[in-house]
Amino acid sequence: MDFKVTVKGDPHLANEAFLNTNDSFAASNVAFMGTTSAVNGMMNVVGSMVNAVAEVVEHAFVPIDTRNKIWVTMNQPSYVGGDMISGTVEMDCLVPFFAKGVLVKFKGFERVWLQEHRLETEGEGSNKRTVQKTIDHKENKEFFRSTICVYPHQGNVNPGHYSFPFQYQLPPTLPGTFCEDGKDAQGHYSAKILYKVKATVDVAHRHDLKFTTRLIVNERCNELVKPxxxxxxxxxxxxxxxxxxxxxxxxxxxxxxxxxxxxxxxxxxxxxxxxxxxxxxxxxxxxxxxxxxxxxxxxxxxxxxxxxxxxxxxxxxxxxxxxxxxxxxxxxxxxxxxxxxxxxxxxxxxxxxxxxxxxxxxxxxxFMYSAIPNQPPGAPLPPDVSYRHPWEDEDKVKNCRKCNTSFSLFNRKHHCRHCMKVFCGKCTEKQTPITKLAYPKPVKVCDDCYPVAMNGGVKYQSAKALAAAYQESVNQYYAQYTQQYPWLAQQQQPLQPAVAPQ
Missing domain, CATH: 2.60.40.640 (Immunoglobulin-like)
Known part of the structure; x- marks a missing residue:
């Protein structure tokens, strides 16, 4: 190549400029050759990286077939704080796929949302006005969050059925499962206390095989269940x-x-x-x-x-x-x-x-874990007990039960507290405590009941007699269910659905 440089002025400057131009061109040739070799090396590195990424993408971003299923089975339907959860992640594979492992996640949380309607004053002077505002109050709290890797290996999953057992111990103090939504005069509200178990077969982002189920957690009842x-x-x-x-x-x-x-x-x-x-x-x-x-x-x-x-x-x-x-x-x-x-x-x-x-x-x-099985449906109830005689309706009585005197404005009606019959005032002048009928203070009794009432009275119904009759009816009832409920035949005494009268 020839370069022609024209310089106005001294001719010696033109010669010097020409020499400087040739030197610059030679240096450019050397730099260009070095850059070409560097670019070629860089292209080789980029190519290898692209191949690696393509290989990862080939496994990572292929959606998993929907015919492959996963679910979780638990050893019991409900738990309390401190219990050991035992379960199994079950998986049915119909179409092979590549997986990185199997994870089980446990989570417990409470979430509250309250809506408040509030009256506020805005503006000043003549522009002052009252407006109603709606304010949302939210609160979230996690009790625990844990992840367990039940199968840490990766590779191709072939068709078949797979089981991955796991165990996890709940924290000792947990509130019971609860969920409530509603509305009152102050606004809407929502309160939730939930526990979840999530099983994941790690395939790729947004293409994992997942299954989520809820745990039923009850509050611990060491001293709670009692009469x-x-x-x-x-x-x-x-x-x-x-x-x-x-x-x-x-x-x-x-x-x-x-x-x-x-x-x-x-x-x-x-x-x-x-x-x-x-x-x-x-x-x-x-x-x-x-x-x-x-x-x-x-x-x-x-x-x-x-x-x-x-x-x-x-x-x-x-x-x-x-x-x-x-x-x-x-x-x-x-x-x-x-x-x-x-x-x-x-x-x-x-x-x-x-x-x-x-x-x-x-x-x-x-399911209640107890040594006492559940009662058969429709078990008879203990009978009601009345220690006092039935109260006589005074509206249906016109004359005294003893002297047959007619009642009037001046001859009023009185009940004997032992037999509960209606008498006149003269026939109920006597008073005495009736201890067996829970009258600790003197009450009116008729002349016929006075001797008995002085000795404590006589109960109208006997709780022991009613209890014996009730026990017999319970035995007859349970005898009908011995085949359907085998545990009844093993009991020395039939279980009672309620306390018998005493």
Whole structure:
């Protein structure tokens, strides 16, 4: 190549410029040859990298065939905190694929969402106004999150069935499974306490073979399941006597769909009747999201029974079916708590009602591990017991039962507290305590009952006789189920669905 350089001015500068140009061109040739060899080496490296990436992509981004299935089997349907979970990841492979391993993930969390409607004032002076704003409060908390690699090897998976056993121990203190959504006057709300197990065959991003199932976790009940007892009493302003009610449950923890038997011992020393007895299940939720709290109370179920007569003294057994759609109890959560109360309400006309409250815990549906098998369906209930005679309706009595005197405005009606018959005032002048009928203070009795009442009285029904008859009916009932329930024949004494009257 020839370069022609034209320089205006001194001719010696033109010669010097020409020499400098030739030197620069020679240096450019040397640099160009070095760059070419470097580019060739770089292309070789890039080619090898592309081949490697292509090989990875070939295995990684090919979607797995949907005919391949995976699922998880557990050793039991429910757990409590501290239990050891044992299970198996099952996999059916119909179409071969490449996998990197098998993972099992465990997760427990609670999540609360509360909606708040708030009135706020905006603006100043004449532009001042009140607006309603809706604020969302959210709270999330994880109890635990763990991952177990049950098969760490990678390779091609050939058609067939595969099983991968695993074990995991739950933390010792966990709230029970709970899920509730609803709306009240303050806004919508949502509370969840969930536990999940997720099995994954690691194939590639977004192409893994996955299966997720929920765990049912109940609160630990070391000291929780025990008999429940409560009592309450009330006096009346314009009537002498009291109403005393005692209530028992053979246990305070049940499952949705189970039948509980509420035992009542009632002593009514007044002339006030009770129109009805109601059993109500109250649900109480305590929700918290950051600094915002809300307590929600409502009656979720109610069942009514016949009331009692004046001066009733005895026992009642009220069967109560727990609805299957009630959510389980959960009281150990930090942001969501759910609890139940069983209220026994006595509807008293012309007076404030009497209520007896019993704590009630509902477990999530599960198999109860117990030495005592479940009772056959429809087992008979213990009979009601009345220690006092039935109260005679004074509206149907026109004359005294002893002297046959007609009643009037000045000759009023009186009940004998032993036989409960209606007499006039002269025939019930005598008073004495009746200890066997729970009258510790002197009460009116008729002339015929006075000698017996002085010695403590005589009960109208015998609890022992009723218990013997009840036991016989239970034996006959269980005899019908010995073939269907083999464990009944192995019991020395038939199990009773409730406590027999005493």
């Amino acid at each position: 429940s007892f409560a009592e309450n009493r009330k006096s009346f302003m314009l009537t002498k006597g009291k109403l005393v009610a005692k209530a028992w449950l053979n246990k305070n923890a049940y499952f949705p769909g189970e039948t509980l038997v509420n035992k009542l011992k009632i002593n009514n020393t007044s002339v006030k009747p009770t129109r009805r007895i109601s059993l109500k299940v109250h649900h109480r939720m305590e929700l918290r999201a950051h600094l915002y709290h809300r307590t929600i109370n409502h009656v979720v179920y109610k069942q009514e029974y016949p009331g009692i007569n004046p001066c009733f003294y005895g026992k009642r057994y009220l069967p109560f079916n727990i609805p299957v759609d009630l959510k389980p109890s959960s009281t150990l959560g930090d942001h969501a708590k759910s609890s139940y109360t069983l209220e026994v309400e006595f509807d008293i006309p012309g007076a404030i009602d009497l209520s007896v409250n019993l704590p009630l815990t509902l477990f999530a549906p599960q």
